[in-house]
Structures are given as C-alpha cells and as structure tokens.
Amino acid sequence: MRLVFKAEPQPLSVDFARTALLIIDMQRDFLEPGGFGETLGNDVSLLKAAVPPLKVLLDAARQAGMLVIHTREGHRPDLTDAPPTKIERGEPSMRIGAPGPMGRILIRGEPGHDIIPELYPIAGEAVIDKPGKGAFYQTDLQLILKNCHIENLLVCGVTTEVCVNTTVREANDRGYRCIVVSDCCASYFPEFHEMGLKMIKAQGGIFGWVADSEDVVAALATTNVGISRKYAQGGAV
Numbered sequence: 138m139r140l141v142f143k144a145e146p147q148p149l150s151v152d153f154a155r156t157a158l159l160i161i162d163m164q165r166d167f168l169e170p171g172g173f174g175e176t177l178g179n180d181v182s183l184l185k186a187a188v189p190p191l192k193v194l195l196d197a198a199r200q201a202g203m204l205v206i207h208t209r210e211g212h213r214p215d216l217t218d219a220p221p222t223k224i225e226r227g228e229p230s231m232r233i234g235a236p237g238p239m240g241r242i243l244i245r246g247e248p249g250h251d252i253i254p255e256l257y258p259i260a261g262e263a264v265i266d267k268p269g270k271g272a273f274y275q276t277d278l279q280l281i282l283k284n285c286h287i288e289n290l291l292v293c294g295v296t297t298e299v300c301v302n303t304t305v306r307e308a309n310d311r312g313y314r315c316i317v318v319s320d321c322c323a324s325y326f327p328e329f330h331e332m333g334l335k336m337i338k339a340q341g342g343i344f345g346w347v348a349d350s351e352d353v354v355a356a357l358a359t360t361n362v363g364i365s366r367k368y369a370q371g372g373a374v
C-alpha cells in the first residue's frame with residue numbers, strides 16, 4: 138500500500154507500512170500561554186497555529202493504523218544528563234532546571250515538560266524523552282524505527298529550525314526519507330520557519346521533502362490497513 142501525495146521538491150510515493158508519524162516536542166512549556174516559551178517573550182500563538190492541522194493529521198494517522206511516535210525535550214531532575222554548556226545559557230532564573238511557571242524548566246515529570254492535551258499520546262504510542270535537540274541523540278528512536286521496519290518519517294512539531302531541523306538532519310544521515318509537514322511545524326520566528334523548510338527541500342531535497350498536511354491527510358484517507366502498527370507488534374514483513 139503506497140501513500141502518494143504532493144511534496145516539494147518532487148511528488149512522493151512512499152510505502153505506508155514503512156512510514157511513521159514523528160511528532161517533535163509539542164510540550165506545554167513551549168506552546169501554552171504562561172509557559173516557559175512565553176516567559177521568554179515569545180508569541181506562543183505562532184506555535185499554537187500548528188496544533189489544529191497536526192490534530193487532524195494525528196487523527197488520520199491513528200485511523201489508518203500508522204506508527205506514531207512523540208518526543209519531549211527535557212532532562213533528569215538532577216541534571217546529570219544536561220551538559221553544563223546547555224544549562225549555563227540565558228538569564229539564571231530562566232535556565233534549565235530553574236523554577237518556571239509550570240514547574241522546573243525542561244525537567245522530566247514537571248507539568249510544563251509534558252505534551253499538550255490536544256495531542257496527548259494514546260496507549261501504544263512511544264514517547265521518546267530526548268536530552269538534546271535531535272531525536273536520535275542518546276535515545277532509542279533508531280532502535281524502535283529499525284524494529285518496526287520504518288524507512289520514511291512524516292515529521293511535525295516545534296520548533297521548525299531547532300528540534301525539527303536537527304532531527305531531520307540526523308534522520309537523513311541515517312538513511313531515512315523525511316517528509317516535513319509544513320503547516321504542522323512552527324517557530325516563534327516566522328522567517329526561521331520559512332527558511333527551515335527551504336533548507337530541507339533545497340538542492341533537490343538535500344535533507345528531505347516538504348508537504349502540506351491536507352495532501353498527506355488525503356493520501357492517508359485512502360489507506361486503512363494498520364500495517365506499520367502490526368509490524369510494531371511483531372508481524373511478519
């Protein structure tokens with residue numbers, strides 16, 4: 138079963154059974170009013186704009202039985218997994234581990250570290266806790282993808298130029314075909330969002346492809362076989 142949809146720089150046809158939806162860091166602290174991101178002076182409504190199309194895409198992926206994986210950026214409460222060079226940046230009161238409006242900033246288990254309710258993972262969906270910007274760095278993401286026979290990633294989330302871009306570059310070097318869903322990603326800086334997408338699809342798709350959620354959802358609507366989730370449960374390839 139193939140998913141065929143419009144994308145840039147070229148239209149794509151990918152094997153549904155080998156495709157996963159990867160949702161990067163849709164965490165309360167980045168997206169919600171009163172969270173860490175807003176405290177830093179960012180306009181979180183720019184990030185919130187990605188939530189409705191991503192919810193539609195997530196529902197379509199779940200309906201089709203596609204493998205869905207969520208990530209969260211954050212650290213252990215004792216910060217032993219956070220490089221000092223990451224902690225030392227910014228105002229002392231705004232640093233990783235400092236008390237924030239939704240608990241300690243970017244610390245696992247704190248309310249602000251969790252995924253927003255609209256996109257909350259359901260049973261069976263992996264949640265990858267990552268200490269870095271890239272989802273492959275010091276996580277078991279690659280092992281999960283390998284065991285589920287995944288070759289293609291539909292990548293969404295925040296922010297386009299930081300954790301989405303870093304993850305796409307990591308994935309590209311590991312041989313994955315990445316399709317970044319443009320309206321399901323966002324940045325506090327619209328120009329960074331735009332450039333982040335351009336950098337991915339430039340030069341014949343140097344890091345991957347860029348597609349609109351409407352086209353991906355339309356392709357998913359023609360698919361309802363639940364194959365990749367079956368593989369995840371040990372089904373034959």
Ligand code: C5J
Nearest residue numbers: 162210295296299300
């Ligand atoms: C993410 C960040 N998730 N901007 N983090 O992009 O620090």
